[in-house]
Amino acid sequence: MGKTILAIALVSVAALSAGSASASPVGDGRFDRPRDGFAPASTELHDGDPSDAGLRSGPIDAALEQIEAWTEVVPGREHPMYAGAVSLLVHNGIVVSHDAVGDEVRYADGNGTELPADQRESADRDTIFDIASISKLFTSIAALQQVEQGRMRLDAPVAEYLPEFGVNGKDRITVQQLLTHTSGLQAEVKLWTLPPERRIPAVMELTPEQPPGSGYTYSDPNMITLGVLVERVAGAPLDQVVAEGITEPLDMDDTGYNPPAAELDRIAATEFQADPPRGMVRGQVHDENSWALGGVSGHAGVFSTASDLAVLGQALLNGGSYAGERILDERTVEQMLTDFNGAYPGNSHGLGFELDQRWYMAGLSGPRSAGHTGYTGTSLVLDPASRSIAVLLTNRVHPSRSWGSNNPARQALAQGLAEAMAVRPTHGSRSWFARAAAPATLTTDPLGPVTGAARVSFDAFVDTQKDSDGTDALTVEFSGDDGATWRPVELVAEGPGAPVGPQPALAGAGHRAWWRVSGSVPESPQPVRLRWRYAPDAQYTGRGVNVDGILVADRAGTLLDGEREADRLTSEGWVPTRR
Structure with a gap:
């Protein structure tokens, strides 16, 4: 299936x-920094x-x-x-x-x-x-055990071990392509409609839907073939190979x-x-x-x-x-x-x-x-x-x-x-966290006037998926008319997994690292407000966004130190976290 x-x-x-959570700090659990090995x-x-x-x-x-x-x-x-x-x-x-x-x-x-x-x-x-298709992992492990034992090679054509498979354009399909679902074989077959003696031969005789290595198709025939291959090179039924190589050693x-x-x-x-x-x-x-x-x-x-x-x-x-x-x-x-x-x-x-x-x-x-x-x-x-x-x-x-x-x-x-797994702040004892649940805004009180351009800097831990419509990303915006209209701040992020170059919004996933982020707000004779806005969608969920170490400064000096002046930030959907 x-x-x-x-x-x-x-x-x-x-x-x-x-x-x-909005009524009190999230807690002081420890996020495990990404580990290699x-x-x-x-x-x-x-x-x-x-x-x-x-x-x-x-x-x-x-x-x-x-x-x-x-x-x-x-x-x-x-x-x-x-x-x-x-x-x-x-x-x-x-x-x-x-x-x-x-x-x-x-x-x-x-x-x-x-x-x-x-x-x-x-x-x-x-x-x-x-467990249905999780079974494929057992077949994969069994196949890799055969590779380790020298009975087959990942880069070898499957037909080298299963000659009957090497027909109808399948002679170049490799063992690795079965494991990665890039063989070109179709997604499904209906073996139960065939006589018993025709079921495995029908898989061996399939014609690929696309050339091997030219695309990805999640395919049951890939893994059915791999199971037959394991049996052939191991000289034993698949259930015996899995038992002796996996389930019995691991109790x-x-x-x-x-x-x-x-x-x-x-x-x-x-x-x-x-x-x-x-x-x-x-x-x-x-x-x-x-x-x-x-x-x-x-x-x-x-x-x-x-x-x-x-x-x-x-x-x-x-x-x-x-x-x-x-x-x-x-x-x-x-x-x-x-x-x-x-x-x-x-x-x-x-x-x-x-x-x-x-x-x-x-x-x-x-x-x-x-x-x-x-x-x-x-x-x-x-x-x-x-x-x-x-x-x-x-x-x-x-x-x-x-x-x-x-x-x-x-x-x-x-x-x-x-x-x-809580994300530990990078500055002081607290950071701001927006959950991957609903739109959230973190807004400053009026800052300035701004003399020259104001530099905005902060740390961000971003685990989101940016969609084509711009949702599910962190944006920073400023307003010179007390929030009546908002304009984006172009951001530059540095750190593992950070996007390259100026960005209208920040999104990223899986890197598990804080980024150092900066942007600028143009000179303004009127005070400005800044807001950090996270607008997740409801489709795919990440960890959300953490923001810490907010600092806004212009040529005349510091306009906002978020670590010392947290009371100048108004939260809707952001909650404080602590170490």
Whole structure:
């Protein structure tokens, strides 16, 4: 099943707690400055509170409340977003949240007929979910293990190992192109409509829709082929390769293909399927192609728990090892976190992992932020820069895939963890913070008159996505008529990830660094006002904007020292943060 990215507006988690935050400083949590490299190989998961990890609990609590609310009908939705959900958040190896809400089994049929209360089964923290396309990560890791063992090469044509694949224009497709979805193969196939003996041959015989290496198409046939390739070079079935190379070394006891019948009461139901006529699917893979292939395939089929996926995530944040077991070399993990698709903006992809996808990573997104989603309603996000993990498992297709996407929940969970990491001020004890929730303005009282040009300088921590209509960016404006009209101040920013040259507004994401910003206001015989304005949209969420160290000076001297004269700034939507 191909991935469909739906641009769905969501109410930001930050908005849920904005009322209380505006009345008092945000708090004194510590933002983890971007870290290069991997976490220590000795890092293991252990339970703790957000405060143990230097995080604020409010944004996480707000995210969890929203995720629970979506198990029922909310305004704007005809149905619940999902029957049940299990979420897990990790920061620096500390499991700061592990929560289960709703039901793993709730409905009797595809029409949404609810089971009697005594027949519904609640979701628990150890509920096993069909993780759908997150299975692709297991196939990718298994393939890279074969590369490390010298059984195949990334730059080699797939046909070198699977001669039957090298037909109909596929002879030049490489292993790397399968991993990065640049092979040119189509997005989907319908193998379940074919006789069993024709299913894998049909994939081998596909004709690419575009030349290999000429574009990006998220493709299930890529990963089905990769699964067959792994089996061929390893000389063993894919489920055995994954078990021996990944789940057994990492003690991921609840992860694998075709879960045993004895675990059925722990498995979340998925969809009631009429075509093919499978009824309510539970304990078997939801994806029709994987089901047609016996439940073991390169693109889908893995079942897992939030705890097990967190272990896998921490192993990768550690550079490939966990609890003394190494599943990949550090250099290989680095390739999984390196963008090979720079020619296709918006489709950043490492070897197996999607990278920097704000539509579900929200404020955790960055150049090395890695993750994957699953059609059944699952997502895994790894943020190496802050050494954080966000796992969300839902059964959003229970009872019907037509009930809609759970992208807002994916964003909400990642954003809750991102906003829990406070940004430390660069000057003094406080800075101003505008949440990624609603328009915000920070306005000075009258300054001047301005003798000569006035220099405006400040520090800014910007985590936004600038859109074509100019929203979701920080602007600075001035008014010489007491706010009746406003004109933009052209800005120059310096620092990691800063835009080059003068800018009418500032936007950027993932760099996790303060910028030094300056601009100028022309001479004015009348006093002027300045305002810092952040106007986010409702589509994709970042961490928001922090401003600190505001200083306005003209030829005659200082007009405003924001550190000493904070009372001369009027806030609408900006809140003070402190160290």
